[in-house]
Structure formats: structure tokens, C-alpha cells
Amino acid sequence: MTINFRDETFRDDFTFRNSPEAIKRFPFPFHEDSYMYSVNMEPHKSYRPGSVYERTFDVDEHYVSEMKDRAKVLAEDPLRCQSLPHMTLAGWDLLELIMVSKAEEYPDLFELHRDGNKWHWINKPLGIDQKFVFLDEATLPYGPMEYITRQTQGDFAVLDQRDDNLWMDAGMVTTQADWSLDFDIGMNFFEWHAPVPKAHEMGIFVRALKFLLNVRQGAPARRLNWTMTVNPLLDTSPENYHKWGVMKQDLTMENMGEKMHLRVELQTFFRLPRSNALVFPIRCYLIKLGELVTEPKWGRRLHRVLRDLPEELATYKGFISNRPKIVEWLSKYDDGKPTSPGIWPD
Amino acid sequence: MPKTAFEPSIKSRPIYGTLEPRPGKSHLMIADAEGAEAILDLAKSTPKGMFDHTHIIYIPKKTGETFTGRLRELNPAQCYVGPSYEAALPRLRRVLNDAHMGLQVYLSGSEGLMGQAMLEATNAGIPHSAIQTEHRGSTARRMQCVHCKGITEDVTTDPFQCAHCGLHLFVRDHYSRRIAAFQGVRVDAEEPGNVPEPVERFK
Numbered sequence A: 001m002t003i004n005f006r007d008e009t010f011r012d013d014f015t016f017r018n019s020p021e022a023i024k025r026f027p028f029p030f031h032e033d034s035y036m037y038s039v040n041m042e043p044h045k046s047y048r049p050g051s052v053y054e055r056t057f058d059v060d061e062h063y064v065s066e067m068k069d070r071a072k073v074l075a076e077d078p079l080r081c082q083s084l085p086h087m088t089l090a091g092w093d094l095l096e097l098i099m100v101s102k103a104e105e106y107p108d109l110f111e112l113h114r115d116g117n118k119w120h121w122i123n124k125p126l127g128i129d130q131k132f133v134f135l136d137e138a139t140l141p142y143g144p145m146e147y148i149t150r151q152t153q154g155d156f157a158v159l160d161q162r163d164d165n166l167w168m169d170a171g172m173v174t175t176q177a178d179w180s181l182d183f184d185i186g187m188n189f190f191e192w193h194a195p196v197p198k199a200h201e202m203g204i205f206v207r208a209l210k211f212l213l214n215v216r217q218g219a220p221a222r223r224l225n226w227t228m229t230v231n232p233l234l235d236t237s238p239e240n241y242h243k244w245g246v247m248k249q250d251l252t253m254e255n256m257g258e259k260m261h262l263r264v265e266l267q268t269f270f271r272l273p274r275s276n277a278l279v280f281p282i283r284c285y286l287i288k289l290g291e292l293v294t295e296p297k298w299g300r301r302l303h304r305v306l307r308d309l310p311e312e313l314a315t316y317k318g319f320i321s322n323r324p325k326i327v328e329w330l331s332k333y334d335d336g337k338p339t340s341p342g343i344w345p346d
Numbered sequence B: 001m002p003k004t005a006f007e008p009s010i011k012s013r014p015i016y017g018t019l020e021p022r023p024g025k026s027h028l029m030i031a032d033a034e035g036a037e038a039i040l041d042l043a044k045s046t047p048k049g050m051f052d053h054t055h056i057i058y059i060p061k062k063t064g065e066t067f068t069g070r071l072r073e074l075n076p077a078q079c080y081v082g083p084s085y086e087a088a089l090p091r092l093r094r095v096l097n098d099a100h101m102g103l104q105v106y107l108s109g110s111e112g113l114m115g116q117a118m119l120e121a122t123n124a125g126i127p128h129s130a131i132q133t134e135h136r137g138s139t140a141r142r143m144q145c146v147h148c149k150g151i152t153e154d155v156t157t158d159p160f161q162c163a164h165c166g167l168h169l170f171v172r173d174h175y176s177r178r179i180a181a182f183q184g185v186r187v188d189a190e191e192p193g194n195v196p197e198p199v200e201r202f203k
């Protein structure tokens, strides 16, 4: 399998786009014509070769460019990556999980050679060749969590488990849907979810936490979340909201297909072996509406979902002011025909 | 001034109670402004001799001399009246450093004061179960600007202007214990220049 890594940007001139193959494998998040919060978790099992669910950590054509974007975000704001002192061991657990999975599942791209604690990591797409001593921080250029997540697509929250709760005590967060690691670090599951409308009252967080506390090593789980983003911005952080918020004004019926993106997060949950921490990778996939409607089922369905989405959700997700325009544009792709169940294209 | 009754709020915001005397080898009471009244009310039901083992750290702010005399009349072992929280901080840290098992901590007054002192106490290893809080007086908020990270104290209006970067920010209910502050986010991010009239939401 070869991946043609695209040279593209997620800022300034926004040259990001998806190849036809990437469109086909996009994780469309709606299995029916409407959407409401639910405890939507399932085992993170390998499934549908070629899909984003096949591998433990999906690597796609945007990998190299996404890692360049992350490096830029971190250069501007080092607070996007933080780890409280007791989380270093969890960082090593995470490094091991990622290196072992990637070397096994993408042998053409990554190699890991282990001789006791002497490790040798080769990351071909990024041109990295690193020898280091496992569990010895001084032998890596960054802490273990930062080192490996600078080489892995998606944000990462690393949760300490104690007092029957999860605590966001470490993370690498540069591609987030408008929340701040620097503000949320140290919070528990209910505290960092505090701003979410409806879901607390629906009992979703109580049930979700119960599930997460019981995730066992070797039995990871996953779920999808989504929002809408104007321009292919990976970094829609609150820190930079005063820079990207204004872009929402630029949306017109003419540029909708190019500028408006469905943003889907593939969220996974892994128990880590030494620290008993839980790691929560949040992988962001972007697709232009113009790309999305090339699958007629998705165009029809997205139109219905966005049209009927409760107002509180559209407000929380930040697209309430643009919703009428988006729905009008999408309506051209909805002929009223029934859609087949499930997320896959027909 | 009676206790403040807050509207139900989101789950990141702490819930405050009513101070009550607890058995302990020593007692540390930290208050600002009307928070003094919570200590005075507490004193009505304290067991005899408790104030012989009590250290009061008090920042009167706008209340000036209103409560200082009555606090001193409680005859605490130590009573410090300081001009600001920042000024009191080295002393507070010194006291917490020396804290032994069995120290009880009582916090009262503004959310900003309680939040910051709570952080110092927990950083010093005092268990949550040994710390009580009671809100009194101003509902003004201590705000962190999410953009420049600067803290603006005693915010009473929404929106308000960040004391550091000058952006106009709206006041969120999302609260961080680690920063002991609420979050402020640029109010005119989507339409620069369109800043609503500030409304006094907190007094």
C-alpha cells in the first residue's frame, strides 16, 4: 500500500483538499437522517479494509502536512501541549502503543527495533531516525507524549483515573473544535464537559463515564463526533478564535462547496498498561461540502440532519448564523428520496 | 450581608457551602471583604478556645475598617489584615508550608479569593475534606482571557475589556480550579468592532 502524502496547508492559502479515494473513505458520521447526542460507543475493532476503521491509528494522505501544521501551532503556543508531573509514565505507555501499532500495521512507513530498553524508531514519511532508551526521558528531544504525538495525526487527551473519575492531566491539542487544553487541564470528566448543552440532563455523561472507567487494556473503544468549520482549519482553538471567528462571515452561496467543511472526529479510547491511564485520541477529518455531495446519499442526509438539528446544538457547535445558507445550498442535493440505513455510501 | 444564592450553574463551577466549626489542631481562616461576616457568624458556634489556635488572614478590600475590629475581638492567635491577596500570598504560603495534619481551612468571601486560596491549600497537600468555603459579598468574577492568558480581577460587567491585551471579552460560566478563574472569550470575534454595551451582571 502506498500513500501519496499531499503537500498542502490548513491556514493562509488553505490548499487542503481530499483525493477521490480519501472522499470514499471519509468517516461520514450520520447513520440516519437526524442527529441527537447519545452514548454512541462501540469496540475499536479493525473493520472494512481501506476505511479509517481498519488500523489502530489511521495514517492518511494528509499526514505529513498535518504534522507540519502541528509544529507551527506549537511554535506559536507551547501551552497546547502540557503534561502534569505524574503523567510521564502514561506518556511512555502512549509512545509504546503508537510505535508498536504503527510499525506492525504500516511496515513500509514505520519501523521499531527493540533490544531490551534500547529502542530504534524509524519514521520514513517524516524522515526521523531515533535511537533512545525506553523510559529514559533524557534520550528523547521532547517528553515521550510530546515526542510521539508530534508524529501522530489527531489530538490526544491523556486521562488519569482516580476517585471513580477521569482527570485530564495531560494532552496534545492543536486540532480542536473550540476547547482549550490550557484551561481544562486538571479537570474531571464532568467539569470539562460542563459547557455541553442537553447531554448532562440526558444522563449521557454519567453513562459514558461508567463505560470509560471499565475500558480494559487490549479492548479499545471508539465513537464519532462532528461539527462544521469554515475553511479547512485544523486549529479552531479558543486561543485563536479572535483570528478565525471572522472567517465565518466570508461564507457565500457561491463559495459554500469550497469553504464549508464537515469536521468529523474519530475518538478512540485505550487503557494504558503501566499507568492505568486512559488515552483519548481525537482524530479530525475534514471534507468540503463540494466533496461530500459527490456521494448522493451523504448530500441528501447532511441536508436533513442540519435542517432539523435542535437550535441549541447548532449554537453550541458554532454554525447557527450560517445554518440557513448551508441548508439552502445543500437542499439542491436533496431530491427527497429515502436514504439507506448506515453510514456507508450506496 | 446574607449568603449569596447563586442560580444553578454548569458543572465546572464550584459549589459553596456554609462554614461550620470542625475539630482540628489548628485553624486557618482566609477571607476578603464581606467574607469577614462568615467568620463572625461561625464564631457564634465555635467551641471555647478554638480561636486560640486560629490564624486569620483578611483582605478588607472596599469594606475598609468595617469588620477588622470585630475580627480582632475574636482574639485569634494571629490576625493579619492585608492590602491585597497578592500581598498576603507569601505569608499564606509560609503558613501552608508549615501546616500539620489536622489543620482546618475556612475560606469565605469572593469566588476569586476562595478559588486562589483553595488552589494554594490543595497544592500544599491539604485534603479537600479539610477545606470549607462560603460565598459572601461581591459576585464579581476573576476572569482569564483565553487569548492572551492574562487575568482580570473583579469583573462586574459582561462584556468587559481584558486588562492585558485590551480585547473585549464575554464572560463564560466555564470555570477552571487550576487557574481559579472563569473564561473570557472575544465577544466581537465574528464581527470585529461590534461590541455590545457592557451590562452589569455581577455586583
Ligand code: HEM
Pocket: A037, A038, A039, A040, A157, A159, A166, A168, A178, A179, A180, A184, A192, A193, A194, A195, A196, A199, A204, A205, A208, A209, A212, A223, A225, A226, A227, A280, A313, A316, A317
Ligand atoms: C475521556 C474522554 C473524553 C474527553 C477527553 C472528552 C473531551 C471533550 C471536550 C474537551 C469537549 C468540549 C467541551 C467544551 O465545550 O468545552 C467535549 C464535548 C463533548 N463530548 Fe466529550 N470527551 C470524552 C469522552 C466523551 C464520551 C465517551 C462521550 C459520550 C457520549 C462524550 C460526549 C461529548 C459530547 C456530546 C460533546 C459535545 C460535542 C458537540 O456537540 O460538538 N465525550 N468532549
